[in-house]
Amino acid sequence: MRTELKRPRGTQDILAPESWRVEQLRRLAFDTARQFGFDPLETPAFEQSAVFLKVGESTDVVQHERYAFTDVGGVSLTLRPEGTAAVARAYVENGLYNAPQPVRLFYWAPMFRRERPQALRYRQHTQFGAEMFGVEDPAADAEVMLLSTRVVSLAGLTDPVIRVNSLGCHQCRPAYRQALVAYYRDREPSICQDCRVRLEQNPLRLLDCKVDVEARAGAPDIADYWCTACRAHLDRLMELVLLAGGIIRRDSRLVRGFDYYSRTVFEVGHPQLGDATALFGGGRYDGLVESLDGPNTPGVGFGIGVERLLSALGGRLPVYSVAGCYVAHQPGYETEAFALAERLRQQGLVCYSDVMGRSLKAQIRDAGRRAGAAVIVGSEAVGPGEVMVRNLATGEQEAMAGDPLAIAAWYNRKFGTNSTAVVR
RNA sequence: GUGGAUGUAGCUCAGUUGGUUAGAGCACCAGGUUGUGGCCCUGGGGGUCGGGGGUUCGAAUCCCCUCAUUCACCCCA
Numbered sequence: 135m136r137t138e139l140k141r142p143r144g145t146q147d148i149l150a151p152e153s154w155r156v157e158q159l160r161r162l163a164f165d166t167a168r169q170f171g172f173d174p175l176e177t178p179a180f181e182q183s184a185v186f187l188k189v190g191e192s193t194d195v196v197q198h199e200r201y202a203f204t205d206v207g208g209v210s211l212t213l214r215p216e217g218t219a220a221v222a223r224a225y226v227e228n229g230l231y232n233a234p235q236p237v238r239l240f241y242w243a244p245m246f247r248r249e250r251p252q253a254l255r256y257r258q259h260t261q262f263g264a265e266m267f268g269v270e271d272p273a274a275d276a277e278v279m280l281l282s283t284r285v286v287s288l289a290g291l292t293d294p295v296i297r298v299n300s301l302g303c304h305q306c307r308p309a310y311r312q313a314l315v316a317y318y319r320d321r322e323p324s325i326c327q328d329c330r331v332r333l334e335q336n337p338l339r340l341l342d343c344k345v346d347v348e349a350r351a352g353a354p355d356i357a358d359y360w361c362t363a364c365r366a367h368l369d370r371l372m373e374l375v376l377l378a379g380g381i382i383r384r385d386s387r388l389v390r391g392f393d394y395y396s397r398t399v400f401e402v403g404h405p406q407l408g409d410a411t412a413l414f415g416g417g418r419y420d421g422l423v424e425s426l427d428g429p430n431t432p433g434v435g436f437g438i439g440v441e442r443l444l445s446a447l448g449g450r451l452p453v454y455s456v457a458g459c460y461v462a463h464q465p466g467y468e469t470e471a472f473a474l475a476e477r478l479r480q481q482g483l484v485c486y487s488d489v490m491g492r493s494l495k496a497q498i499r500d501a502g503r504r505a506g507a508a509v510i511v512g513s514e515a516v517g518p519g520e521v522m523v524r525n526l527a528t529g530e531q532e533a534m535a536g537d538p539l540a541i542a543a544w545y546n547r548k549f550g551t552n553s554t555a556v557v558r
Numbered sequence: 559g560u561g562g563a564u565g566u567a568g569c570u571c572a573g574u575u576g577g578u579u580a581g582a583g584c585a586c587c588a589g590g591u592u593g594u595g596g597c598c599c600u601g602g603g604g605g606u607c608g609g610g611g612g613u614u615c616g617a618a619u620c621c622c623c624u625c626a627u628u629c630a631c632c633c634c635a
Contacts, residue, residue, distance in 0.1 A: 137609065137625055194633050198559080216635090245635075250559075252629070259635060328632070344631090391634060412635065439635025464593065494594060496587085502595040514593065526595070 144249070144257030146441075154453035155444055156260075160242055163262045163285050163438075170281045172238040172264050177220045179244065183210040188425055189219045192336045193392050199247040201257075213246035216392070217263040217437050218419065219426075225267055226428035235268030242440075254411060254442050263416075265435030267423065272367045275398045275418060275434050276374035282414060282436045283380055283402070286443060290450040291404070294413075295381045298400040299388035300368040301338065302360055303420075307396075310359035311337055321349050338389045355386045367397055394419040398434060404446040413446060414438035458484030459545055460501030460526075464494055464512030471511045474521075474538065478509075481542035502526050506549045509541055 141147060148156060164174065183202055190196030201213035214220050221239055224230075230237045242262045251257060264281055266274050283294045302310060315337050318325060322333070326345045333340060343350060360368070368384070375382045382400075390399045399417035416436025423431035444451070459478055463471035468488070475487035486505060488497045494510075501508040510522040516533040523544055524531035534540060 140626075143626070247634075249633075255634070261635060414635065437635060442635055498595040510594070524594075
């Protein structure tokens with residue numbers, strides 16, 4: 135294939151059975167979100183660029199990794215790089231601040247970031263995320279955390295560990311920021327190139343530098359700067375999560391890439407993905423709605439990387455197996471076979487028939503690969519109006535009346551009506 | 559954006575110091591078995607050796623460029 139026709143860098147085609155796993159996970163996510171009282175929200179795949187720009191001046195995802203274009207009308211548009219800003223925009227634009235609070239919303243949507251592809255980092259990936267608006271109480275933080283860990287647990291991940299930190303509020307964060315900058319200022323000659331940039335642009339991120347570990351070890355801890363309200367907020371949400379059976383630990387070095395976070399930030403990793411790669415993350419963003427021309431409204435939410443979760447599960451999620459019924463036919467019985475297959479589908483069976491004009495032998499061979507049973511029409515070994523039914527797993531076969539109801543009953547007796555199984 | 563590794567059939571890979579029409583296994587299709595699969599046997603389709611340029615009598619093999627994949631950094635899901 136010519137290179138200019140290939141799929142764009144950093145994107146992927148997802149084939150079965152993985153595509154079935156995606157669908158399975160999506161269903162699980164929707165059901166779980168619904169159980170927590172969240173409603174699905176669909177927003178456009180692109181927004182006016184200002185929606186994301188306003189919200190992430192020093193955010194790499196927004197600053198350097200935007201897929202932006204100008205349409206013929208001269209409007210600057212950006213392919214959605216993350217979910218929260220778009221959901222907050224929809225909250226404001228649809229006047230949801232007038233709806234009964236809190237407003238609980240979730241989404242399952244593609245995200246686009248123009249970055250260098252790497253293991254489990256794509257230019258288009260999918261996130262399942264949820265946001266709760268209108269509640270400042272730490273119970274909201276705890277609730278979205280429980281929703282997020284419930285989804286990954288149900289998907290088959292054992293004991294997700296939430297790493298949490300508080301970035302403080304406008305009351306207490308400035309003092310900490312100042313102390314941190316002062317600390318690194320003294321050591322500026324000895325710190326790495328990246329850290330010098332961080333020092334100027336986003337000092338909090340000095341904390342997750344992997345090079346200057348010793349400098350980091352002695353850095354001031356934000357815990358010593360929290361105001362009483364921020365401290366109480368974190369204590370309470372951790373208490374609630376623990377009471378609910380969640381596993382949560384404070385990580386003093388956890389900071390996250392989006393500037394809109396206030397107070398709570400959290401992340402869940404996975405051994406298989408390595409330290410640097412988060413399975414999902416989230417936090418609180420009390421100033422975001424206001425910055426998008428809405429009323430001062432608190433909010434908290436998370437985003438789960440669907441591809442990363444699937445990878446961490448490594449095929450443990452059950453999907454539809456190869457199963458169903460193949461209606462094969464002797465020469466001259468094409469029409470009868472085709473019609474019978476459709477009647478069996480109306481009985482709820484997964485059903486195939488030959489559409490390639492193949493020999494009976496080739497049909498049975500094909501049936502063996504994709505079906506559990508074969509129904510043979512036109513066999514001379516059966517009486518008039520009868521068909522041969524064959525269990526392809528065992529090789530047993532018998533003659534029976536060619537009645538769709540009877541065949542469906544036979545199939546369901548042998549294979550069950552719910553034919554899902556684990557495919558590795 | 560920076561640095562390293564790798565690109566031969568749908569998949570996994572051979573291809574010796576550059577040398578005739580580029581191979582294997584699996585997969586696919588058809589037959590061997592006159593009524594029916596999974597094993598075995600035979601045959602078949604499928605590759606401009608990622609693309610472009612150069613060196614050479616001759617390049618999958620050597621050199622340059624480019625594209626893509628992959629790993630690490632940055633950052634994130």
